[in-house]
Amino acid sequence: MTKKNITRLNIFLDIFLLTIFTIIFYLNIPIVSQKDIFIPRGSIKSIITYLENHAYDINKIDRFFLILIGKPQSGFIDIKHTFLSKADFLYALANSKTSLKEVTLIPGETMYFFNKILAQNFNLDPKDLEKAYKKYAPYDDGVIFADTYKLPVGASADFLMEFLVNKSLKRHQELSHKVLREYNENQWFRFISIASIIQKEAANTSEMPLISAVIYNRIKKGMPLQMDGSLNYGKYSHTKVSAERIRTDNTIFNTYKNKGVPKTPVGSVSIEAIKATINPADVKYLYFVKNKNGSHTFSETYEEHKNNITKK
Known part of the structure; x- marks a missing residue:
């Protein structure tokens, strides 16, 4: 080997070692991070840009490391630590799984209490x-389907509500097309408003078509629902309705003072309540009262209704 070739080799080795030491130094730069990080959908390049724009010490160079290590999973991921090296941070981005927590909205519950559960x-x-919720939902209540949801830990209030409302509105549209062959938002949510009252009143699912019939029969006769x-x-989701409440409540929800169905749902509804709304029982009942068994006794006339009250 000539002296000239030896010199070139030495220069190459020096550059190689310098590159290695530079990479080692770079990958050991400390990074402070939140444990839960939101990773948007998209390419590694767009993920890098998103993190860079959200004050993370990450740049275009890191794109090449992620290409080698692996693409991060979209959603909120739990990287376990808040202080780590650049290498550990990139490895955690590529290998951490989405951190989810289950939360349930039960049929009949209102957004007031569901917000407390989420909080x-x-x-x-x-x-x-x-x-x-008000930013994304077209109605004050009844938009989010009663269901169990797996939601990302660390998500903001805005992110959670946008996800829940959009997912639920899509289900409303799909169910409407399935049942009615069309989707008219105003008409559909009138059904949901009726279903929300049925949900609150029914002792069980078998009663739902009967209570639905009472609602439609009363509307047809021009009677207030008085429910x-x-x-x-x-x-007031869990508050017993008193005579005082009936006298003093001047909202659209007071069906003792206002005829017809409130323009917005009272709370969340089940599929069974929706089906009962669209397919009420073929009966002439106008009244019902809770009996000793906890279910309801139905009647067509007020005289019969009064007799049922005395039997309670």
């Missing part, structure tokens, strides 16, 4: 959740 489980302010369940809206 408790995801360390959020109920007022922020309420604000976000306590409509007054179990918002923060």
